[in-house]
Amino acid sequence: MTTILSGAPGAPAYPHAVDLEVLEPRFEVLIDELSLQPFSAGALSKALAGGVSEAAAVLRAIPIQEGRLLERGIGIIADLNPDLVVLTQNLRLPVTKTALELVEKNDPKHFRSLTLDADNGGRKTYTPDLIIVNRKTKLAHVIDVKRSLGSYEVSRINELKSRMLAAALVVPDLLYRDHHRLVAEEVRVVILNAENQRSDIAGGVWPLSDLDHLIEVGGAGKAIGMLRDRFHGRIDENWKLARNAFAGPKEEWARRGASADIADANGNETCDPGAGSITEFHQPAGRGQIRVGFARIPRIGTG
Template sequence: MTKTNLKTTTAPIYAHSADCPKLEARLEDLINELVASSLSAELLAQSLAGGMDDIATMVRAIPGHEGRLIERGIALVARCNPDLVVLTQNLRLPVTATALQLVGMNEPQHYRALTLDADHGGRKTYTPDLLIVNSRTKVAHVVDAKRSLISYESARIDELKTRMLAAALVVPDLLYKEHHRLVAEEVRIVILNAQNRKTDIDAGIWPMSHLDHLVEVAGAGEAIGLLQQSFRSRITANWELARQTFVRPSSHRGSPSLPTLVVVEEAEPDDEAVQNDSEDAVTEADVEPRLIKLGFAQVPARH
């Protein structure tokens, strides 16, 4: 994959900013909530007391906690823009055989004017992390936020994008029926990589530094980066406190030497909820052409 970056001199200036005390307080509250529930010094000390299995379980859970932190942080930052409707709950989108065939066997221009009925879903579904709708431009973004793509092979990323495009075909109908007749005239997909590596902007894989362009909030990407740094610093501080609590001063030789905290990159869990590989097919008669555009997220035009 190639990495593409916008020049800062051509990036637009947005009316809304992530640099505000109210947002900072909410992000700090978010860190406090996640740390208190699973990664407090007391809980980390209990893991140390439990032995290597408990320690390993705790360490493996950290990437998942950080992933949820990123998702919820993006939602908070996006809400700085009053034009955006940010949806994070009950977003299981059906992925039908018809939709997969449309995406897999045709170029985007051949199916981008179609939207499928959300009520004719199959057994396979895809659940995005966020669905962000701009009420002013009528553009909806199906967002999958990744802490890291380092463990993802190209084939797995391509398969994820196919599922996202197939699921996006039902978004206009779902928004209209289930979200107060919210209108989307164009649906775009984007995978946000918080690691800012292994990106391909034209193909919908964006670094988190480009979050500003997605939500039209200046400093949005930087805010998520600082959120991650603060979260990791808090965990490290709690880990050191837990070690000090667990290892009492002793004059005896051979005192236990406890490990420093190292989080190993592991593959993230699947992005879809699949009950069965078989699906209920949707006939062509169920597909009504509408003026809906479908594609990858787009960076703003240079000025």
């Protein structure tokens, strides 16, 4: 297979790369699925006719659907690397008092070789958006995808990172027990920020444009950016169609290709709209030391 450069500054070469012609049909299906009902021209027109409250409710749904889009889009692209296992289900991780104290009161070098039993949980939990495991390198990434960190205070980001690191201590045990004996010898956490601002690479906050490094697929960052742009473009297009329902005759709708489900201005529509207990430290059977820390971007000539 031809080695591909990702195009990002300082990026190593990866043996796998995005082929947009192959991915585009899957992206279109995903965009259709996540935009059809809540953001179709008909649904938006009905919301506009219903007043400010209904329109605001539809707009609040955009971040939720976009989050799902990004998670699933990353999974689609990660499938291009046959060494990866992408997990999105049954990922609720216990966050014990002991784990939080280890993370908050110690340098990572003091707890990075420990793993905690996933059974000994407490009231607190953390559910990542994805866990991606490289079967070849035995490296697992615990991933939290954010549309934007613009409204996050530094203290809130730090609290999230501490929770992620504490939860990461149970990942090796959980993977081995609940996911077909998957083995992780190192666990790294990373927050992916889709707005590509407020990055802290060393501290585990990455721009989504650096997705190439995380899944070792050249062009992954550009592809996920294109997916996001097309999703927003679809919503914008449907919004314009819905808005024009109040400004022009139905012939204008037909001329612009509006679908049959578009409601009229009266709202008629033709389609359905703690603390945990002290936990025993142990090494999973048959495995060596487990390392936990923030995600790192590989460099050419380094391991």
